[in-house]
Amino acid sequence: MRMIVAMDRFCGPDEIEHVEQVMAGTDVQAVRTVLEGRTHLITAERDRRALASRLRLLPGVTSVVEPPGNLRLSSRAHRAQDTVVKVSDVSVGGDPFVVVAGPCAVESRDQLAATARFVALGGAAVLRGGSYKPRTSPYSFQGLGREGLGLLAEQRAATGLPVVTEVVDPADLAHVAEVADMVQIGTRNAQNYTLLREAGRAGKPVLLKRGMASTVEEWLLAAEYVLAEGNPDVVLCERGIRSFEPSTRFTLDLSAVVVAKRLSHLPVLVDPSHAAGQAELVRPLALAAAAVGADGVMVDVHPEPSTALCDAGQALTPAGFDELVTALDSLLAGMRRPLAGSLRPRGALVADRL
Amino acid sequence: MRMIVAMDRFCGPDEIEHVEQVMAGTDVQAVRTVLEGRTHLITAERDRRALASRLRLLPGVTSVVEPPGNLRLSSRAHRAQDTVVKVSDVSVGGDPFVVVAGPCAVESRDQLAATARFVALGGAAVLRGGSYKPRTSPYSFQGLGREGLGLLAEQRAATGLPVVTEVVDPADLAHVAEVADMVQIGTRNAQNYTLLREAGRAGKPVLLKRGMASTVEEWLLAAEYVLAEGNPDVVLCERGIRSFEPSTRFTLDLSAVVVAKRLSHLPVLVDPSHAAGQAELVRPLALAAAAVGADGVMVDVHPEPSTALCDAGQALTPAGFDELVTALDSLLAGMRRPLAGSLRPRGALVADRL
Amino acid sequence: MRMIVAMDRFCGPDEIEHVEQVMAGTDVQAVRTVLEGRTHLITAERDRRALASRLRLLPGVTSVVEPPGNLRLSSRAHRAQDTVVKVSDVSVGGDPFVVVAGPCAVESRDQLAATARFVALGGAAVLRGGSYKPRTSPYSFQGLGREGLGLLAEQRAATGLPVVTEVVDPADLAHVAEVADMVQIGTRNAQNYTLLREAGRAGKPVLLKRGMASTVEEWLLAAEYVLAEGNPDVVLCERGIRSFEPSTRFTLDLSAVVVAKRLSHLPVLVDPSHAAGQAELVRPLALAAAAVGADGVMVDVHPEPSTALCDAGQALTPAGFDELVTALDSLLAGMRRPLAGSLRPRGALVADRL
Amino acid sequence: MRMIVAMDRFCGPDEIEHVEQVMAGTDVQAVRTVLEGRTHLITAERDRRALASRLRLLPGVTSVVEPPGNLRLSSRAHRAQDTVVKVSDVSVGGDPFVVVAGPCAVESRDQLAATARFVALGGAAVLRGGSYKPRTSPYSFQGLGREGLGLLAEQRAATGLPVVTEVVDPADLAHVAEVADMVQIGTRNAQNYTLLREAGRAGKPVLLKRGMASTVEEWLLAAEYVLAEGNPDVVLCERGIRSFEPSTRFTLDLSAVVVAKRLSHLPVLVDPSHAAGQAELVRPLALAAAAVGADGVMVDVHPEPSTALCDAGQALTPAGFDELVTALDSLLAGMRRPLAGSLRPRGALVADRL
Known part of the structure; x- marks a missing residue:
């Protein structure tokens, strides 16, 4: 497995040579490559932790990436540039920051329509809504199933927003992929390799949640199951x-x-909503996600959270969603990063929409 | 949800009345029931943490069980007596302690035959062996699939041991259930509710591993998915x-x-093998499992661990397995608990088997 | 213990009354109080989780705070307004965002002087530097002790920055408090109640790191040990x-x-430096800390990280520190929040300082 | 740092040679040493993970110990044989299994006397009792301090049991060490290196609890702080x-x-009492501790748990303690291991003592 040493954009040739000498001194040869205006040294050898630690501290070195041993298609060693996934006409992974919003669960035509209209006008680029819900208890509401998929299709047509929705059973995948612009694999199925493989063959981008006990490496290895089926859009x-x-x-x-x-x-x-489980924490955590360099956030919104059939405590109200987007807009301006779809009218829409 | 107060076997009537008075003082009424010679007070009310804490400390009270709110079929409130699951002719959950043993993965006829013969003579009551392996990386050995199921069927016939083997895909369930005497759901699928439901309908007992990030309550709720399909054998x-x-x-x-x-x-x-990931820890942890009151252990055994295709470091050698069973035998004797199938000859069999 | 329901700034009187009715329906009475222009309902009763969950979902309710049972002086119920701690002339906890920076360990006069000058010019408001280091191994460098305190005093005089430094032994507290403008209690002593009590009596503000295994409640209870000694500056x-x-x-x-x-x-x-343990993660995590609403960050900076005697891998270089402050400046501008001490000259100072 | 390969007691000379050849093939030389009748190969080289994994799987190899890099005095490389710590006349770490029992906190002469007499007759070899209690909240009962030490001294005289009690402040160490036969460092002070060093100089054995967030290596490094002061009795x-x-x-x-x-x-x-926090779990967990190979258990006992000032829910009643010792006795008999002090009369003593 290769090691990738990214040099600083402004480092001098002597700094690059110094790094190469250190590597040569430990018997490692590297190829110079320029990516996005920066020199990268990519080794042909397997990673060596001690070397990596030493290289990290040399002048001019920005980062040393050691792809964990098993990563292939998901690793920077395989592809150094950021992947941009097209979810219908929305780009995820490029410069614009993407807001995915909608109800945790699709409950009814009225609930979904109200939420979809609201988030579409309020700045969301993608609509979320679960129709098959993996619930901890078999006695909890399990989602509307195919009926919910139909409602999502309606709201995609009505709002123009692409739709992401979860699949929990390989047998439902064909139906889900027909409606969804991106198919979601939830945290409880993050190591359900059968479902991951099938999702890799469904012809739609896959949103892969991290398993609640997965290390970052295991999360990326789960992505490998999708990528290995020939689907690059994870x-x-x-x-x-x-x-x-x-x-x-x-x-x-x-x-x-x-x-x-x-x-x-x-x-x-x-996804700050499911992490925190409390609506009050969603806005600060979403802002932190933007600041840390995430490509977007996914949040639960419900027209009337107190009546929600699923995870009621964590859904933003419409007013809360507006506050979130307004705050994100300011923060991203400070970071010189646009909000995807931010040309849509916003602002005093709360009154209009209620 | 009901609360169950188990009184000491030798407590007096005044102690029972005292508990009832404390309950009545907080507005809770309880019905006296005698189970296995001990009085139990079962309330008709929902659980109350503060009351439970108080009751626990009263003289004569052995335990206060508060079934978490969502538990139904799996809870002691539903069924106070221990369930005994019959895996072919082997009882799991009764007095005899059960040793399940075999290779992590079925690799070949020779490997499985050698292991099966060894563990059968050495004290195992059930043969384990994975033919569909959920591996963290898509590039690791994934199991022999249906071919492996055939080899397991052969060894069941050869040794007389019932077989437990894992299923990872609902589509394989029919084939697996044909061969398996008990169907295993692994830790990565512990909240794969589709698979749990299907396993509940497959007509065979289900061995449900705890999710590596599941609380005890979530583990029992996963069991509810199987039980709710009408399969009581979890x-x-x-x-x-x-x-x-x-x-x-x-x-x-x-x-x-x-x-x-x-x-x-x-x-x-x-299962101490997968927990520790090191063969050296398997014996002490298996003994601890017996001491803590488990109904059995499941251990990895391999005729030549250094060549194993899966989890090589954790498999016991045949000699290690013999040491384990010998040590379990002694410990269980101290606890006055028999080892299931312990009438089979054992002891100086190592030489004979090698 | 009281529950505090914060109403929205723009909620109507009927919304307030509705909340009061819900409370009254569960036998709880609340007093209306206006704090910072917002109505708060503060109960005289002990907290009740179920009620809190219900109240959270009512229209007009912004937050429901249930102070954990044991919190007193540290809780919002005791003091609703934000505390601002004066560290010499620097306010921590007010609107300006504070950057604390310096070496993990004071190693020598030259190392400290170079770092202190650099961070002072670069935007830090407080200088950090450890002279007593709690090291996992007794065989690691343990700090310069009193000699290091002297060097810190020198650099406070030279740069005008107030100083925060750690204490690990109650016997050193008098010396430490003589030099330090704020005394730090580290994560390994976060539940060393003897040290916490003594620090509460030392007459200086206390920087209390969260224990690496402390819940938020336990962290606040540790703060109570300091506060209970009459020191409000935590x-x-x-x-x-x-x-x-x-x-x-x-x-x-x-x-x-x-x-x-x-x-x-x-x-x-x-403190993103000790959390991540890698310099590469410090900037994004510090930005996330600002976005989530922290009052400042504390980062490790070293003139030549590869030679650092302690936690070498996590220290920012001077150039890395400049990049961090520049990025924080932009982000905070988007949040309309100033950087403490940001009137000091910055920008092209790197060349000047190197 | 050296690697220690322990060969099986009954392995043949060819097996030992084979291991040596594998080592030589990777450039490592080892010295043969016979300890307790078994051959050990101790290398002069630093540990190598890959080699260790390979060696573990060779026939005849029982265990391969790689002391983490920083361990010195606490490691098997420093001392291969088990250390036996004498706590007054009680040996901890030898063949007999030791039961330490007593109240979590010393509350009064009567409470301590009743408990001490009970546990002494019931099979305890050491009396425990906290007089300085590190409590999460400053508003909880903090122990009787020096008064409690006096009560412990009285009960040591009355029962003949050596006493272990906790120290939380270096300033109290002299007083504590005067009374205690073993000084306890609690989990919250497990990385309070000042206290560890002082305890290492106090002239009494030290009972070092594992930090609730300490890895095994960090726990042993904490022990190094005591050992490095010249105190071998940890x-x-x-x-x-x-x-x-x-x-x-x-x-x-x-x-x-x-x-x-x-x-x-x-x-x-x-210590199963503090781990579980519930009396009901203490007995099974204590049995598991014995089975896994611990040298003893430490349990909370209280004459009337419902009135305990500290951790009431986890204390065993006198009857519960008797049940525990009886069960341990049986289990240890199965393991051919004696209970320390088991020659003392036991059995139908409950009636006598109540």
């Missing part, structure tokens, strides 16, 4: 991991966004 | 959870065995 | 918790910043 | 680690007992 989504802290449902691991983007060329979204 | 299996400790692959949570058996009537096995 | 610092993820040294828990600031009035900093 | 105590599982207070990590005993020659106890 979007990763960090959604919180299990830890001992009880004040949030999961511990949102924003470091993992940085690590995943260093190891892999795939775009990474963040 | 065997739970603790196999280690994710923690920060790096010296073992997972952290074996033996407390969970006690907690699961208090909340639920289902039998619980322990 | 600054909290999130620095990562233990989880199963191996790609970073600790998992930075930015949700905890939000939770701590909701439960408590104390300011909260974030 | 007893380790596993007491549960932080994990995501909420049904127990901590997750008891029994694998860590095996790992610690492989890496280190120090004795290891287990």
Whole structure:
């Protein structure tokens, strides 16, 4: 497996040579490659932790990426440039920051229509909504199934937003892929390799949530199952991991966004709603996701959260969603990064929409 | 949801009345029931943590079980007595302690035959062997599939041991259930509800491993998916959870065995091989599993571990397996608990078998 | 313990009354209080989880804070307004965002002087530097002790920056407090109650790092030990918790910043250097800390990281520190929040300083 | 750092030679040493993970110990034989299994006297009791301090049992060491290096609890702080680690007992009371600790748990303690291991003592 040493954009030729000498001194040869205006040294050898640590500290070196041993198609060694996944006409992974929003679960035509219209006008680029819900208890609401898929198709037509929706059973994949512009694999199926393989063959981009107990490497290896089927369009989504802290449902691991983007060329979204499990934390965590370098966020919105059939406590109200997009807009302006679809009218739409 | 207060076998009537008075003082009424010679007070009300804490400390009270809100068929409130699952002619969950053993993965006729003969003579009551392997990387050995199922069927015939083997794809379930005496759901599919439901309909007992990030309650709720399909024969299996400790692959949570058996009537096995990931830890952890009250252990055995295609470092050698069974035998004797199938000849069989 | 319901700034009187009715229906009475222009309903009763969940979903309700049972002086119930801690002339906890920077360990006069000058010119408001280092191994460099304190005093005089430095032994507290403008309690002593109490009596503000295994509640209870000694000046610092993820040294828990600031009035900093353990992650995580609402960051800077005696891999180079402050400046501009001390000249200072 | 390969007691000379050849093939030379009747190969080279994995799988090899890089005095490389710590006249770490029992906190002369008499007659070899309690909240009962030490001294005289009690402040160490036969460092001070060093100089054995977030290596490095002061008498105590599982207070990590005993020659106890936080789990977990190979257990006992001032829910009643010792006795008989002090009369003593 190759090691990739990224040199600083402004480093001098002597700094590059110095790094090459250090490598040669440990018997490693590297090829110089210029990517996006920066020199990268890519080795032909397997990674060596001690060397990597030494290289990291040399002047001019920006980063040293050691792809974990098993990564292939998902690794920067395979593809150094960022992958941009097209979800219908929306680009995920490019410069614009993408907001995916909608109800956790599709509950009814009225609920979905109200939410879809609201988030479309409010700045979302993609509509989310679950029609097959993997619930911890068999006695909880399990989603509307095919009926829900029909409602999602209606709202895609009505709003023009592409749709992402979850699949939990390989047998439903054909129906889901017919409607969905991106097929979601949830955290509980993050190591359901049968489903991952099938999703890789369904002809649609795949949104792959991180398993709640998956390391970053295991998450990327799950992506390999999709990529190995010939589907290059995988979007990763960090959604919180299990830890001992009880004040949030999961511990949102924003470091993992940085690590995943260093190891892999795939775009990474963040889902603060499922991580926190509380609406009050969604806005600050979504802002942090933008600041850390994620390619977008995915949030739960519900016209009337107190009546939601699924994860009621974590959905933003329409007003909360507007506040979120307004705050994201400001923050991204400071980072010189546009919000995808931000040309759509926004602002005083709350009154209009309610 | 009901609360169950188990009184001490030798408590007096005044102690029972005292508990009832404390309950009445907080507006809870309970029905007296005698199960296995002990009085149990079962409330008609929902559980109340504060009351439970108080009751636990009263003289004569042995345990207070509060079934988590969502548990139904798996809970002691539904069924107070231990469930005994028949895996072919082997009882799991009764007094005899069950040893399930075999290779992590079925690799060849010779490898399986050698292992099966060895463990059958050495004290195993059930043969394990994976033919469909859920591997973290798509580039690792994925199992022999249907060919492996055929080899398992052969060895069941040859040794008389019932067979447990994993299923990862609902589409394979019919084939697996034809051969398997018990169908295993692995830790990565522990919240794959589609597979759990299908397994519940396959007509065979189900061995349900705990998800590596599942709480005990979530594990039991996964069992509910199987039970709710009308299949009462679920065997739970603790196999280690994710923690920060790096010296073992997972952290074996033996407390969970006690907690699961208090909340639920289902039998619980322990898999020390996958938890530790190192053969050297298997024997002491298996002994601890027996001491903590598990109904059996499931261990990896391989005729030549250094050549194993899967999880090589954790398999016991034949000699290691003999040492394990000998040590279990002694320990269980101290606990006055028999080893299932212990009437089979054992002892100086190592030489004979090699 | 009281529950605090914060109403939306723009909610109507009927919304407030509706919340009061819901409370009254469960037998809870609340007093209306206006804080910072917003109505708060503060109960005289102990917290009730179920009620809190219901109240959270009512229209007009912004947040429901349930102070964990044991919090007193640190809780919002005790003091609703944000506490601003004065570290010499620098305000921590007010509107300006504070950058604390310096070497992990004070190693020599030259090393400290170079770093201090650099960070002072580069935008730091407070100088950090450890002179007593709690090291996992007794055979690692343990700090310069009193000699290092002297060097810190010199650099405070030279740069005008107030100084924060760690104490590990109650016997050193008098010396440390003589030099330090803020005394740091590290993660390994986060539940060393003797040291916390003594620090509370030392007459200087206390920077309290979160224990690597402390819940937010336990962290605030540690702060109570300091506050209970009559010292109101506690600054909290999130620095990562233990989880199963191996790609970073600790998992930075930015949700905890939000939770701590909701439960408590104390300011909260974030230390991305010790959390990540890798210089490459410091900038994105520091930006995320600003976005999530922290009051500042604390980062390791070293003139030549490859020679550092402590945690070499995580220190920013001077150039890396400049990039961090520039990026923070932009981001905070988008959030309409100033950088503390940002009137100092910056920008093309790198050349000048090197 | 040296690697230690322990050969099987009954392996042949060809097996030993084969291992030596494999080592020589990777350029490592080893010295043969016979310890306790078994051949050990101890290398003069630094550890090599890949080699260790290969050696583990060779016939005749029982275990391969690679001391983590920083371990010195605590490691098997430093001392291959088990250390036996004398706590007054009680040996901890030898063949007999030791039961340490007593109240979590010393509350009064009557409470301590009743408990001490009970556990002394019931099979305990050492009396425990906290007089300085590190409590998460400053508003909880903090222990009787020096008064409690006096009560412990009285009960040592009355029962003849040596006493272990916790120290939390270096300033109290002299007083504590005067009374205590073994000084305890608790989990919250497991990385309080000041206290560890002072304890190393106090002239008494030290019972070192594992930090609730410490890896096994960090735990042993904490022990190095004591050992490096010239005190060889350290007893380790596993007491549960932080994990995501909420049904127990901590997750008891029994694998860590095996790992610690492989890496280190120090004795290891287990505290199931503080790990589980529930009296109902203490007996099964204590049995598991014995089965896994711990050198003893430490349990909370209280004459009337419902009135305990500290951790009431986890204390065994006198009757519960008797059941525990009886069960341990049987289990250890199966393992051919005696209970320390088991010559003392036991059995129908409950009636006598109540």
